[in-house]
Amino acid sequence: MRRLSIARREALTDLWLAGPATTVMLLFVFVPVVIVAVLSFTDYQFGAGSFAWIGLDNYARLFGSTLGQRAIANTLTYVAIVIPLSVGFGLAVALGLHRMMAWAPWLSHTLRTIYFLPVAATLVAMSVAWQMVLHPSLGVVNQTLASLGGTPQDWLSDRGLVLYTLAAIGIWQTVGYNMVLFLAGLVAIPPELYDAADVDGAGHGWSRFSTVTWPMLGPTTLFVLVVTATNAFRVFETVATLTRGGPAFASDTLVYALYREGFVYFKAGYASAITMVFFAFLLVLTLAQFRIVEKRVHYR
Amino acid sequence: MIRSFFSRAVSTLLLFAGAAVILLPFVWMLSLAFKPRDEIFSSRVQLLPSRLEWNNFVVALTETDVPLFLWNGFVVVGGILAFQILFAVPCSYALAQRRFRGRTFVFGLVLAALLVPFHVTAIPIFLGFAKAGILNSYGALILPFVPTAFGIFLFRQFFSQLPPDLFDAARVDGLSETAIVWRIAFPLALPAATAFAIFSITAHWNDLFWPLIATTDPHLATPPRGILYFRDQESGDDVGPLMAAALIITAPLVIAFLLAQRKFTQGLAAGGLKG
Amino acid sequence: MTRSPVLELRGLSRRFGQTAVLDDIDITVPEGSFTALLGASGCGKSTTLRIMAGLDRPTSGRVLLHGEDVAGKTAHERNVAMVFQSYALYPHLTVFQNMALPLTMRHLSSLGRMPLVGRLVPGSRVARNLIEKKVSEAADVLGLTDLLDRKPSSLSGGQKQRVALGRAMVRDPVLFLLDEPLSNLDARLRVKMRAELVALHRRTGKAFVYVTHDQSEAMAMADQIVVMIGGKVAQSGAPRDLYGRPASMGVATFIGHNAINLFLPDDGLHGLHPAADRAVIGLRPEHLSPAANGALEARLETAEYLGSEIILGLRCESGTEIRAIASGDYPIPAPGSAIRLGFEPGQLHLFDRQSGKRIEVTS
Structure with a gap:
């Protein structure tokens, strides 16, 4: 056997180490992105033998039809509800638990575990549980409402309510995650700053929060906001489990619409256009996230 | 003094209230899973079962495909993790140290x-798999x-923090680059690997989007x-076993989380970088 | 010396992009020698060592091991051992496993190396016993026997150093390469380890190549010193030669415990030597001492009393600062007083002003 030159051997080694991962990445990420972009300009249907170029028609249909507009509007509404509440509650819980660490660490730790539980739990299974919690007649929510003299609601089949119900479940699921990020941010605040605030007469309550805590949490908050937003944009599991976009598309979202059009109705071209719009939204958010992460590193 | 006690009491009360809301679906799931049939279908508010009804679990584990779903979950999640590590670790090592x-x-x-969420690639991958005839596997x-x-x-971030001398020493000791990856670099990266494993396992155990698309065969269903197959079949009168099944499916990750909270929190928080 | 060379570097150059790190290096490492590569940081000594090891490739030139060109051979195939400045111990392996790894790679097939299956592979038992024997021998020599089950993180700096040496020893390399192995130790331990290294060198009888920036380390241990300056070999030879007849001003300033005094022609030393008008004169402080009828006069500025000797800091009339050494019982005059200094003419070194090269004086 002829020996290869060292340079040749080294090059082969690099290929052997980095080649497979690069290949699968090209195959399963980059080639599909190109294909989906191309498909979005066609009327291709899964299983069809041919397709025609239809330019921007798919996009026109998405932005022009009530159905398309509704999916976009629903997604934006959902995101607009989930972001402030999930981030706000996350911050509030983190502040409360952080303070509790000083006098009841065990209790604080237990509560933290409870708040984080939905993040680790299987969302689909938990959605099935939520379905029973919100069941019109057998659910604990309506039963409690009834016993208190309130009006039971059709939480998941009332057109006006359903999106808010899904948003509430979305908040329920993500508060714990945001809490953990905020807690990490709080722990990282140097205690000397609080001492300094104390000396300056800003050591208590709101002034303590506004002079030290909040400014120091700034970068964390930005990061949490963007992560919450990207996750909210992808809402799918709860929709698919609880409403299937219904009733009457009142809870239709971008990812669910992409699933329904693409994989239930097999309209690959149209679904690709939905994909591209969804991608565009996320790209803007993720790029923002990258910049924030970068900044966070720079601050250190 | 009194003021601080008061504010403590209020904030504790609020935290408990929040925790109660968080726990609500868990408690209800547990409660229904253990409730006898007649108590499930009563309209009276009754948070906890009057006695523990184990039959719901027996039904879920013996008369349904839940054990199969769990097995599929293990195979898929394990397979994904194994291949991810097999491909990613050598590449990260090369990127960091060569x-x-x-x-x-x-x-x-x-x-x-x-930057590319999985949803974006779903259609072409589905097309490709359909052409190759490997859907439903x-x-x-x-x-x-x-x-x-x-x-x-x-992994690259982790490897680039390791001293290059370590790898030179391994080369002098006669390890091939492949051996360096698996005998030196990977064992040292175990903390990173744990975080990654937790992230990957949670993400794919819980994923619904792709299994919904790629398989139509109930025998290949992940948890x-x-x-969802189970729920759609039972049409409303097998709530007990359904809740038992939901409980069984959530249990592995929740138990793992309770046992290794710190690692879990770190792993999932690291996943935030990915979004 | 007529010992046959283990390793030869011939016309070796190494470039990183545009910058030449090594420029036409020739080094010969005789069998059984203790060669020190001495130089300031960035002079290319570590790159030279890495090229010797096979961890780096020369841009041009040849590396000969026992006369054979080893350009195509990896570090392992050359059978050289290397000890790193940071020790480079594998943090996840015990001391025993650290030392055994090079042997495992050599004596066990890839199947035999597997954790449990490996025991079933034929011949692996013999190999395992052999490895165990060699490791415990090396551990014995280095006093590591009690530490074999520990992880590197629980060892002191000196112990880590010994483990690194042990890992190099166990496999009988043709050549030991050591990259500033003592620089992470504290001063006392460093002196102790010097002696241990010299003893180890004797014991193994193998050639050592030792990279250091510390001239005293090189002088104390090596039988051959290669001084590298700016990617070139400035001089190589026995410590005595380098000290006694430095080939250039650069070498002269590098070698010697006390920095050598350099006199320019206008420092008033002309007349001391016929060539002094066109050359730089070098004179070591230890060769310059107070003498009533000395040829040189300078004003005293500082005096450091060290017990056995006194280091005097003085200033010549021309403004040049010089240092001289007086014996410990010398009565120190008041600062500012003029002192006459004497020296043996034979101790003068002459260097060319432009090239810095030594000018041989035939007297």
Whole structure:
């Protein structure tokens, strides 16, 4: 056997180490992105033998039809509800638990575990549980409402309510995650700053929060906001489990619409256009996230 | 003094109230899973069962496909993780500790791939798998997740902090580059690998989107897909076993989380980088 | 010396992009020698060592091991051992496993190396016993026997150093390469380890190549010193030669415990030597001492009393600062007083002003 030159051997080694991962990445990420972009300009249907170029028609249909507009509007509404509440509650819980660490660490730790539980739990299974919690007649929510003299609601089949119900479940699921990020941010605040605030007469309550805590949490908050937003944009599991976009598309979202059009109705071209719009939204958010992460590193 | 006690009491009360809301679906799931049939279908508010009804679990585990769903979950999640590590670790090592032509390009690809959510690639991958005739297989459930830009990124960060001398020493000691990857670099990266594993396992155990698309065969259903099959079949009168099934499916991750909270929190928080 | 060379570097150059790190290096490492590569940081000594090891490739030139060109051979195939400045111990392996790894790679097949299956592979038992024997021998020599089950993180700096040496020893390399192995130790331990290294060198009888920036380390241990300056070999030879007849001003300033005094022609030393008008004169402080009828006069500025000797800091009339050494019982005059200094003419070194090269004086 002829020996290869060292340079040749080294090059082969690099290929052997980095080649497979690069290949699968090209195959399963980059080639599909190109294909989906191309498909979005066609009327291709899964299983069809041919397709025609239809330019921007798919996009026109998405932005022009009530159905398309509704999916976009629903997604934006959902995101607009989930972001402030999930981030706000996350911050509030983190502040409360952080303070509790000083006098009841065990209790604080237990509560933290409870708040984080939905993040680790299987969302689909938990959605099935939520379905029973919100069941019109057998659910604990309506039963409690009834016993208190309130009006039971059709939480998941009332057109006006359903999106808010899904948003509430979305908040329920993500508060714990945001809490953990905020807690990490709080722990990282140097205690000397609080001492300094104390000396300056800003050591208590709101002034303590506004002079030290909040400014120091700034970068964390930005990061949490963007992560919450990207996750909210992808809402799918709860929709698919609880409403299937219904009733009457009142809870239709971008990812669910992409699933329904693409994989239930097999309209690959149209679904690709939905994909591209969804991608565009996320790209803007993720790029923002990258910049924030970068900044966070720079601050250190 | 009194003021601080008062504010403590209020904030504690609020935290408990919040925790109660968080726990509500868990408690209700547990309660229904253990409630006898007549108590499930009573309209009286009754948070906890009057006695523990184990039969719901017996039904879920013996008369349904729940054990199969769990098995599928293990195979798919395990397969994904194994392949992810097998592909990502050598590549990350090369990116962090070797100089080669195209290194910047490959790392650029990794960063770009981080920007692409899986949903975006679903249609073409579905098309390709349909053409290749491998839909409805474990392979279809595992393959799309083998490339993990996030994993490569995470491991690369870890490897680039290790001293280059260590790898030179291994070369002098006669280890091939492949041996260095698996005998030196990977064991040292175990903390990073644990975080990544937790992230990957949670993400794919809980995933519904792709299993919903790639499989139509109930025998290949992963836990989330499976529980939907179960729910759609039972048409409302098998709530007890359904809740027992939901409980069984959530249990592995929740128990793992309770046992290794710190690692879990770190792993999932690291996943935030990926979004 | 007529010992046959183990390793030869011939016309070796190494470039990183445009910058030449090594420029036409020739080094010969005789069998059984203790060669020190001495130089300031960035002079290319570590790159030279890495090229010797096979961890780096020369841009041009040849590396000969026992006369055979080893350009195509990896570090392992050359059978050289290397000890790193940071020790480079594998943090996840015990001391025993660290030392055994090079042997495992050599004596066990890839199947035999597997954790459990490996025991079933034929011949692996013999190999395992052999490895165990060699490791415990090396551990014995280095006093590591009690530490074999520990992880590197629980060892002191000196112990880590010994483990690194042990890992190099166990496999009988043809050549030991040591990259500033003592620089991470504290001063006392460093002196102790010097002696241990010299003893180890004797014991193994193998050639050592030792990279250091510390001239006293090189002088104390090596039988051959290669001084590298700016990617070139400035001089190589026995410590005595380097000290006694430095080939250039650069070498002269590098070698010697006390920095050598350099006199320019206008420092008033002309007349001391016929060539002094066109050359730089070097004179070591230890060769310059107070003498009533000395040829040189300078004003005292500082005096450091060290017990056995006193280091005097003085200033010549021309403003040049010089240092001289007086014996410990010398009565120190008041600062500012003029002192006459004497020296043996034979101790003068002459260097060319432009090139810095030594000018041989035939007297």
